[in-house]
Amino acid sequence: MLEPTVVNGQILLKVQSLTKDFPIGGNVLSRIAGHTRVMRAVNEVSFTINRGEVVGLVGESGCGKSTSALMLLRLLNATSGKIHYRGKEITELQGAELTSFRRQVQMVFQDSHSALNPRKVVRRTLHEALRARYGRTPDLEEKAIELLRTTGLGVEILGRYPHELSGGQRQRIGIARAMAMEPEFIVADEPVSSLDVSLQAQIINVFQSLREERGLTMMLISHDLALVNFLCNRVLVMYAGEVVESGISEQVMKHAAHPYTQALIGAVPRGLAGRGQRTQALAGTSETLGKGCSFAPRCPVATQYCQEVAPKNKAISEGHTAACHLL
Amino acid sequence: MDNRLLEVSNLRVAFPVGNAMAEAVRGVSFGIDTGDAVGVLGESGSGKSVTALAILKLIPSTGRITEGSVRFAGRDLLSMSEANIRKLRGRDLSMVFQDPLTAFNPALRIGRQLLNVIRAHTSSSIQNARARALEVLDLVGLPDPARVMRAYPHELSGGMRQRALIGIALACNPKLLIADEPTTALDVTIQAQIVELFHKLRTELGLTLLYITHNLDLMAELCDRAIVMYAGNIVEEGSVTDLFQSPRHPYTRMLIDCVPRLEDARNRELTVIKGMPPPINATNRGCLFSPRCPSVIDRCRVDDPQEDFEGERRFACWNPRL
């Protein structure tokens, strides 16, 4: 597997203090007026992605990784914070500028029953995507066939409905659809978690070959540490809406600094090597106290100070940061 | 053989697909001794869940067990009446399912559902049943069992629900617990908690376990022996160590190699099994894995593979890796 080439450290995406609050409870009117309690799904998240990189966003359910991704794509509006793509602030883009941004950043969704319109054959889904990119050109069909080919599918798929396809095929269509826009940055949200193990490898391969052929920059969102370690050269670990650790994959996986990262790594099944050695599994769930470090309630080494004051990300070594008081 | 708790012989289960019956399980045979932890490894379409449901005679009414026998503690389950097998289910033979949310009745409190099971199978008084319920909830590691008893399923987190489900399965001291992908719907850290729980139940209670999963590494940690299923057949069986270190069947080998692991070097080649599993109504002759197999030889496409035995191991392949 080729190591992704980073082009001169050129920053493609820069996220600063991205925050998202969701109103809970109340009714429509009180929510619009802002008079309900809020749940903070993403809390002051900051990171950068360089051109050519594959960055992994790893965390468990509810940690805010999918919400962050949706904000990157302007599918969800941030409550506060800034997102710079190619140097340009995108959180307030409208109209033609938003459309041009759309061409450059695309998303591949988890294969669920709602990733493809169940009423449209594959041909229609791909033609629509191509039309959005190229307008009404006469060679839509050829382009669609070419897209299928790059994801390893044959022409016969064009006439099928999503429910006639397997999960792996549907996922390839999702990738083809995203690639129709010729993006330079792709966000893949749990692209293989609902697939069988043997099919996951196929889809991972598709991503890799696309990256190599087109120099795509990618962000992979997943709860699967091993997958993230395999595909990504940098990784961000999220917990309860915050980035708690970030750095080069090897560095983070082998020398995890934050107790949550360590627990996450410890929880991954080890196969034969894990027999007989029972590491103490992390107890509890991800409810937070509201102040102090959000991980403190479950942290095996938390102190009183941890429960009072929220830690900030600090550098541990070159390119490796973590948010923990005990470092 | 005295120790044999479960003996499945040549089990075949078919479902209607279109106008014909298609076999989801095509002649499966295996045994579990008391105290064993046996894993069933397979992907979707392998027939692993249908096998488990067939053992408990819980397959959907459209399906039929067309052949084979299931003997549990010496008794033939398939010829048992529904009334008799209902006495076994939940008491001697128990099952934990994948999705803890749908496995519970959302309208009843956990305590009520737990008590229902206990009182259905034992003649305990209410006080004894309650005491047993609290004991069981504590056994599965739930903090504050009394509060859990009063809670509704949706008030608990996924991990706690799964523990409660395991508790219900254990309430009447089953001889055999079948767990079908009990951690797939859970986060990795919660999964580790549940695996730890199973491990504790094995060491402290000597629980006999049949653990169905598609996650090889998870299975390898928990089980001693494993059966690998593909397209309704058992393609390999052996100790977990043997399977991982020297798999005989190409499918087993490729399944192990196609999963990225943390310990691996980052630029390892990921083995890809090309193609897709056959549809349930596939009727090709020969080995059903042959279209995707890198070690396929001519015989594979013509003759159904016969089982080869090697000590405690067996595998069904014309061209195994040795």
Place this chain on the structure above:
Amino acid sequence: MTLRRDMGNKQLLLLHSIASSRTGLLGLCLVSAMALMAVFAPWIAPYDPTQIDMLNRLQPPSLSHWMGTDLTGRDVFSRLIWGARPSLQVGILAVLIGLPGGFAVGLLAGFYRGTILEAILMRIVEIIAAVPLLIVAIAVVGVLGVKPMPLGPFMITNEVKIIVVLGFLYIPGLARVVFAVAASEATSDYIRARRIQGVGDFTLMVSDILPNCLSVVIVWGTLLTAGGVLAEAGLSFVGLGVQPPDASWGVMLSDARKFIFSGEWWLLLFPGLAISLTVIGLNLLGDALRDILDPRQYTGPRLD
């Protein structure tokens, strides 16, 4: 059975599927029979439905009058055949009038779920839903009268007034059904995928969500048509619908009111049967359509 593409175009496929379920087939037959009766009335009906013949009034069914004659000697059979027209017309046209409104409201409310627009639209829907048909019908007739009124080049008969009123009152039912689908589809990943292609809200609603609403609308529409048949019968029965001497099943029942206990059973039985069979047929058809159109969109449970 599975729908296979090689069986030809979609309409034939649909018919085949309906026909392969017994209840669907029965429904289809009943509805078709009534529809054919309505369409070919001028050619099938043996007599003029408004022709009075006082010498032969209140005759029981005979060879010359298969269903007997009514209180003014008109042939019941002919009136029954002609009476299919207003019943089916009201049923079908009312649904067609309610459709655009129902779709528009349902799509908008579902797509913009959680916003003020949804709140306003659904409250309006609730208000309309609370309005009883009979009261509105009385009000309209009270204001406009039951006589046909000219409107430009058109003649608005009473039947048309009912159709419009009913169609308007059908909007909430259709809107709710569309809203449910639209709200659930609007949060789908495929809508997100289309958004990031730069597609605007209107296109999303019409091109992506609307097709997903079609099957529920077809089913609900069939059931509403049945309701329309009943509504027409009811309104005509109380004199607010089709006006004499025109025939409609409701008018026939109304005329038969005086004769319930005096033994002229044919005056009640035939129109009553006609209404019942039509409504049953539409309901059965709707059931069959529901079974065919919805679950087949998705694969059956995977067998593991």
